Amino acid sequence: MSTSSTSVKQGRSELGVALLLLVLGGWAVIDALRLQELAIRGPIGPKTVPLVVGGLLVLTAVLLAIDVLRGGRGEQEAGEDVDLGHGSDFKTLGLLVAAFVANALLIERLGWPVSGAVLFFGTTYALGSRHFIRNAIISIVLSVSTWYLFYLGLDIKLPAGILKGIL
Amino acid sequence: MAIIVGYVPTPEGMAALDSAIEEAQHRHQRLVVVNSSRGESLVDPRFATGAEWHSVDQRLADAGVDHELVQLVEGKDAAEQILALANDLNAELIVIGLRRRTPVGKLIMGSQAQTILLQAECPVLAVKGKA
Amino acid sequence: MDALSELMNGFATAAHPTNLLYAFLGVLLGTAIGVLPGIGPAMTIALLLPLTYSLEPTQAFIMFAGIYYGGMYGGSTTSILLNTPGESASVVTAIEGNQMAKRGRAAAALATAAIGSFIAGTIGTLCLALVAPQIVKLAIKMGAPDYFAVMVLAFIAVTTVLGASKVRGLAALAIGLLIGLIGIDPTSGQQRLTLGIPELADGIDVVVVAVGLFAVGEALWIAAHLRRTPADIISVGAARMTREDWRRSWKPWLRGTAIGFPFGAVPAGGAEIPTFLSYVTEKKLTKHPEEFGKGAIEGVAGPEATNNASAAGGLVPLLTLGIPTTATAAVMLGAFQGYGIQPGPRLLQTQPELVWGLVASLFIGNVILLALNLPLAPMWAKLLRIPRPYLYAGILFFASIGAYAANLSTFDLWLLLLLGALGFGMRRYGLPVVPAIIGIILGPTAEEQLRRALQISDGAVSGLYNTWFSKVVYAVIVLVLVVPPIVGRIRERRASRETPELQHSDRTGGQ
Structure with missing residues (x-):
């Protein structure tokens, strides 16, 4: 019973994928229609390919919806380190995204050496590591050394932020 | 009441198991063997493989000790697992193996043995591995 | 003869100490990531794309090709010792390899894999050196309609051959083509699908796309479904094999090479199909059918040779036509485009030093790989003890730094998250990632060729197939x-x- 109800649930969310494809296709078509054709540069203007791709997206949306309604299900990607026995772990996922967002928000304010360390520390925490001292040391060493690596090795100046002048 | 031994497939772990068997025979107590992994890495050498675990079972049966084997992968440290189990079973004694550690190593990695020694409510027998 | 003298010049380039260093780094890194769970060569090259901002193209590609080859080697180690293949190309190796290891023949399995990979890689690279100039001779006459046709073939093959569901493959391709369209249309100068966001006018940087789909998408997917039980690993010493093993291995090596190279050169989904074919062939031809399923050495020797030969074969269409056949090749093509180099028939004339240096370094890389893998297999297996939190935290860390460094803009980090979410969703709903990345990278070129073809024919559709x-x-x-x-x-x-x-x-x- 529980398997059939999860299957129905997955079916519903798979129809969501079809809907997303439909929306993307519609976007491509609408965006293409407002483009101006310039006849001088050959018979194919900027519109054609987006229209074709948009059409392809709409077509796959329809085909996918038919496939799902007939009982077809997408195969979740397996992997050596993946256990599909349990569902998605949204708590871990949420924490990971939070660490990622923290980096994006902090990188220009506090600089990469700080935001990168926050990112690494946050992701290790999200993934279940609880060796706080060890993780903090690794995080700081990694973010500071990559800052130097990019600065000296690749000549890319990542934001130094609050550590400006110290590094 | 029971005796709990933290087992790892290393010389220290074997030494701890030997002492624990002696204690269990001496005290006529049930022996609970704990082997755990945080499950963080794909391969954890401190987590007993099927064959190793089976040989532990065999040794205890040969020694005629009333025993129970517990293998745990719950994302917790070994010390946490052992302390929790000692609490649940109202353990009489905890037996652990000790290995030589540098102060820096202890600072960074933490010490499972130290945690158990400091936090256990029952006596702890700490055994060194045979050199 | 001409190719050989060019190749000699290539060796002169490859033997330059700096280039040797990058070849060594590449194969070292490649083997490591082949062993590590959850990281493949495509993801690694994507994460290393920021290096292309300052590295010379020759050095970058020598390193990337080393990673490509090395990944094939490293994958076999985990297949044999753990029964969890490090790469999709090593899935078949696990069948017999792990059985051999369980019977105490891990050293022989590792040896036949390493030596077979070396032989196949060397022969494959030699074929690449000989075949590439011939294809170029043919391809130099190719016009826009021909190119467009080949690209359509690449799209179709990659969507229909890969994965269980053709609809989902097609959907993935369409998504890729859509992402490829974002930016300013090169002929009319109008913005397409940019939503008026100035950062999107130049299109999405290839680093952000590749890292988002491969690294962030994969890391999020694995993190949400992490396997918790430690696997049983079989301990092993240095890899070596007996005379009997040699006698049983050399034919499968050669057959594997013959199967792998041509399959690698066509867009049929990389090494999965040929390795399986090689396994089936060896099972049929073996004199020891009773050993199959219980650890037959032929079942390791054949597929392992096959996957390395297919890696060499995959470089043929990439270097001569600019057509990628695997995810790794697609990311490498992205790197070429990042340098403003368009791989194709003219590449051999415009960048002979790059191409021949790359080919020569593959020979050298193969030797280094053999030296690294025969005695050091136990050391590589130790890499598996790295706690996963560090592994996946590292992936997200380097993905973020790479995406940010592309334009030094936070916008790319948000885009990276969005593409990562897309990659996660695709893995969740069985949409293969490879058609998408090939669509993104090849789509704009295909549009250009289509336009050119119809411009020549003055709009007549027959211009596409005349x-x-x-x-x-x-x-x-x-x-x-x-x-x-x-x-x-x-x-x-x-x-x-x-x-x-x-x-x-x-x-x-x-x-």
């Missing part, structure tokens, strides 16, 4: 589309005829 070459390619496309379903249907019919119960139910249904 050359003999394009006609042949379209015929192949039709075959790719039509043959598999027909074969499937015939097989079904035959199967139903051979099953009496079905026949019976057919009859009762007919009444």
